[in-house]
Amino acid sequence: MAEPRTLEPEEWEFWDTWMRAQRLLARELDRGLQDDCGISKAEFSVLVSLWRAPGRELRVGELADALDWEKSRVSHMLTRMENRGFVERTSSGTTGRRTGIGLTTEGGRVARDAIAHHAGNIRRLFFDSLTPDHAATLRAWSEQLITRVEGGEVP
Amino acid sequence: MAEPRTLEPEEWEFWDTWMRAQRLLARELDRGLQDDCGISKAEFSVLVSLWRAPGRELRVGELADALDWEKSRVSHMLTRMENRGFVERTSSGTTGRRTGIGLTTEGGRVARDAIAHHAGNIRRLFFDSLTPDHAATLRAWSEQLITRVEGGEVP
DNA sequence: CACTAGAAGTTGACGCGTCAACTCTAGGAC
DNA sequence: GTCCTAGAGTTGACGCGTCAACTTCTAGTG
Numbered sequence: 001m002a003e004p005r006t007l008e009p010e011e012w013e014f015w016d017t018w019m020r021a022q023r024l025l026a027r028e029l030d031r032g033l034q035d036d037c038g039i040s041k042a043e044f045s046v047l048v049s050l051w052r053a054p055g056r057e058l059r060v061g062e063l064a065d066a067l068d069w070e071k072s073r074v075s076h077m078l079t080r081m082e083n084r085g086f087v088e089r090t091s092s093g094t095t096g097r098r099t100g101i102g103l104t105t106e107g108g109r110v111a112r113d114a115i116a117h118h119a120g121n122i123r124r125l126f127f128d129s130l131t132p133d134h135a136a137t138l139r140a141w142s143e144q145l146i147t148r149v150e151g152g153e154v155p
Numbered sequence: 156m157a158e159p160r161t162l163e164p165e166e167w168e169f170w171d172t173w174m175r176a177q178r179l180l181a182r183e184l185d186r187g188l189q190d191d192c193g194i195s196k197a198e199f200s201v202l203v204s205l206w207r208a209p210g211r212e213l214r215v216g217e218l219a220d221a222l223d224w225e226k227s228r229v230s231h232m233l234t235r236m237e238n239r240g241f242v243e244r245t246s247s248g249t250t251g252r253r254t255g256i257g258l259t260t261e262g263g264r265v266a267r268d269a270i271a272h273h274a275g276n277i278r279r280l281f282f283d284s285l286t287p288d289h290a291a292t293l294r295a296w297s298e299q300l301i302t303r304v305e306g307g308e309v310p
Numbered sequence: 311c312a313c314t315a316g317a318a319g320t321t322g323a324c325g326c327g328t329c330a331a332c333t334c335t336a337g338g339a340c
Numbered sequence: 341g342t343c344c345t346a347g348a349g350t351t352g353a354c355g356c357g358t359c360a361a362c363t364t365c366t367a368g369t370g
Contacts, residue, residue: 007274007282014294015277021297022177023223024304042326060349068178073327075350080325099348119162122170127162129300137292139169142176145284149179197356215319228357230320235355254318254365 025125032121037114044118046077047086047111050103057090057102086110180280187276192269199273201232202241202266205258212245212257241265 007015030041039047049066050056060078064071078101081087086107090100103111130138162170185196194202204221205211215233219226233256236242241262245255258266285293 005275005278006271007278011278011282012274014290015281017297017301018281018293020223021300024301028304040326061347068175070328071349072329072351076327079350116161119167120160123160123162123166125300125304126170126173127166129296129303134292134296135169137289138173138296141284141289141293142172145176145280146172146179148284149183149280195356216317225358226319227321227359231357234320 028125029118029121033114033118036117037110039110039114042077043081043086044114046074046081047103047107047114050087050101051108051111051115056108057100059100063101081107183280184273184276188269188273191272192265194265194269197232198236198241199269201229201236202258202262202269205242205256206263206266206270211263212255214255218256236262 026041033039033041033044037044045067046063049063050058053062058066060071060074063069063078064074067074078087078089082089085104088102088104090102127135181196188194188196188199192199200222201218204218205213208217213221215226215229218224218233219229222229233242233244237244240259243257243259245257282290
């Protein structure tokens with residue numbers, strides 16, 4: 001028997017609830033980052049990627065891969081973050097071409113701070129709301145979903 | 156004993172996985188809406204809200220409440236959707252002031268289509284990946300999270 | 311009725327993300 | 341050496357979302 005390809009009202013309600021929870025969670029975390037550290041979630045991601053990188057330095061393409069962003073998005077963001085003094089395009093190679101992205105001192109400071117604050121907020125908003133059982137379920141489901149979608153195994 | 160307010164590496168990994176799954180899910184749904192129906196998720200939300208409204212008509216403030224958006228965001232979006240012919244600002248009252256937002260014929264058609272397509276995609280990507288057990292867990296957790304965050308009950 | 315406070319809605323500026331077009335460089339082929 | 345191409349990175353235009361300032365309507369007070 002063919003599954004219905006539409007949703008029952010109850011399923012819509014579930015979906016709306018789910019989306020709402022996601023939105024609230026994301027909003028709260030963004031607000032925390034903005035209020036406590038003065039940066040956006042996107043800026044945070046860049047700072048963390050650089051912070052964790054060997055030598056605290058990456059290339060644009062590597063950043064793009066790590067963040068799963070388009071290169072041009074990375075480039076735009078780096079321009080803005082360079083203007084704010086968080087990041088610098090470091091020259092390397094014989095021609096002095098500016099390849100490679102590094103943290104400034106200020107950028108490193110902010111990264112450290114933000115990681116601590118953000119970790120606290122994630123614990124407070126996410127982990128504290130999960131029982132071990134819920135956590136296991138969410139984790140399993142996330143992994144399965146990633147495999148399905150990234151593998152293109154969705155019918 | 157005080158809980159640690161930072162995250163263990165394993166927790167970070169869990170968090171990253173979780174975020175990645177969310178991102179993929181959202182991206183895939185957006186792509187479906189865009190490819191199949193030529194609209195963004197935001198436009199979809201507006202169309203659905205109007206479609207479900209009594210009389211297929213709402214005011215800006217009501218839309219803002221329903222969507223949990225800022226009024227100005229709604230206003231900007233309506234301007235764009237009005238230009239695309241999906242929506243019209245209907246006059247009412249004695250002074251002919253344009254209050255109230257309605258669907259155009261075209262808007263109604265697109266809304267119908269999009270709801271069907273989107274429902275199919277949600278089933279395929281979300282519901283099909285859930286066992287009844289997972290579903291129950293996710294639902295319970297979502298509701299609890301909403302209560303906590305909206306109630307401001309987070310320490 | 312005039313006045314005013316405030317709600318409802320709009321606008322403009324700005325930072326952000328995407329897409330397509332562009333520049334620059336490194337590395338062959340000849 | 342010269343040319344040519346593929347990849348890396350940047351730029352510009354445009355739609356989007358937020359914030360603050362603004363206009364306009366409405367309702368209450370005297």
